[in-house]
Amino acid sequence: MSSLQAALAASEKLIDTEVGVSNWILVxxxxxDDFAKTTHDVQWIHVDPARAKAETPFGGSIAHGFLTLSLASRFAYDCFGMLPGQTMGIxxxxxxxxxxxxxxxxxxxxGRFTLKRVSAKSETQLLRENRLTIEIEGEEKPALIADWLGMAVFED
Known part of the structure; x- marks a missing residue:
């Protein structure tokens, strides 16, 4: 059995189960401000805390949605390592x-990850779809929910 076939068989047993919960990270x-500068998205609700406190219902400035999403990679690093025989993840x-x-x-x-689907895309590529829920500490409603696709690439 190839490394990909073994990973597929093992992953199929985990469908609809939680496969990882990351560490907390402070935003x-x-x-x-650094994200705003990098992306040239300097809308005041993000970079002017005093105005955001005075003029929005949020009580202060808020993170960009795409900043929140960009932390997905960091959360994945906390939860997932390379599978046996895997050479890279995409x-x-x-x-x-x-x-x-x-x-x-x-x-x-x-980040909280639940495996939703897994399939072999080729003899060297395993496609995994995880439901990613990014939770806010102390809040019932999450910041975001996404169905994230990742490709595990294996040696031939």
Missing amino acids: DQKMI NYGMNKLRFLKPVVAGSRLR
Whole structure:
């Protein structure tokens, strides 16, 4: 049995189960400001805490939705290692993504992964779809939910 076939068989047993929960990470104003500078998205609800506190219902500035999403890779590093025989992992995209709750500066986030589907795309590529829920500490509603596709590439 090849490494890919073994990974597929093992993964199929995990469908609809939680496969990882990351560590918490602080999203502070500096992270938000750095992201705004990098992406040239300097809308005041992100970079002007005093105005955001005075003029929005959020109580302060909020993180960009795409900043929250960009932390998905960090959360995945906490939860997943390389599979036996895997040479690399590739971000393959999203099937569904919804931003459900703004992330106020000073919040802590973590990622929770549930395996939804797995299939062999070729003799060397295993496609996995995980439901990613990015939770906000102390909040019932998550920041976002996404169906994230990742490709595990194996040796021939």
